[in-house]
Amino acid sequence: MKNPELLREGLARQCYPKMAVFEPRHVKQFSETFFLPSPEQLAFSHFPQDAAWQMRSERSLSKSEFESLPEINTAFFNLGIDPSDVWKTVKSQEFKGALVHTFDLPAGVANVRNVPLSYQLPVGSTQHFEIVSASFEKMAVEYNKKWLPMQKKGDVFSIEIAAKSKGELSVNGKTPTSRKHATVLEYIVD
Numbered sequence: 001m002k003n004p005e006l007l008r009e010g011l012a013r014q015c016y017p018k019m020a021v022f023e024p025r026h027v028k029q030f031s032e033t034f035f036l037p038s039p040e041q042l043a044f045s046h047f048p049q050d051a052a053w054q055m056r057s058e059r060s061l062s063k064s065e066f067e068s069l070p071e072i073n074t075a076f077f078n079l080g081i082d083p084s085d086v087w088k089t090v091k092s093q094e095f096k097g098a099l100v101h102t103f104d105l106p107a108g109v110a111n112v113r114n115v116p117l118s119y120q121l122p123v124g125s126t127q128h129f130e131i132v133s134a135s136f137e138k139m140a141v142e143y144n145k146k147w148l149p150m151q152k153k154g155d156v157f158s159i160e161i162a163a164k165s166k167g168e169l170s171v172n173g174k175t176p177t178s179r180k181h182a183t184v185l186e187y188i189v190d
């Protein structure tokens with residue numbers, strides 16, 4: 001259940017992510033997240049008192065439906081994830097209540113073309129990952145501490161993974177100037 005106090009604090013952290021309580025100093029960073037978002041995207045983080053202001057193409061959400069939505073951080077939509085795909089995932093019977101974990105990358109560094117959006121991936125499934133990035137020179141999936149490089153064609157990185165056993169799975173990218181890979185997406189296979 002979303003507590004109004006926590007929602008206000010969460011909204012403040014989304015609007016000013018680098019001014020979080022635990023940050024020792026303020027670092028300016030531009031984010032387009034709340035600049036003209038679609039009503040379908042905004043519905044995950046904002047609940048207007050007047051349902052008419054939801055402006056969704058589908059029916060308006062009730063307060064209890066809004067409160068039952070999974071939490072999404074600002075980095076989620078910075079990856080170019082289509083809100084209509086998120087709604088399909090959330091409404092599917094296989095959905096277990098959490099969306100893929102995303103990390104704070106500058107907008108445009110990576111653009112998700114085709115990835116699973118549910119955080120929990122079923123054991124025995126085959127998962128396809130396709131990400132567009134002109135910034136990353138290499139991308140890889142780490143699955144149960146095993147490093148699996150993604151194929152690169154132009155700016156498109158892709159890989160198909162057979163999720164054969166329980167464990168952790170992350171998608172990572174490396175820029176030419178960085179010595180380390182940055183985590184882009186994180187899942188659990190269960």
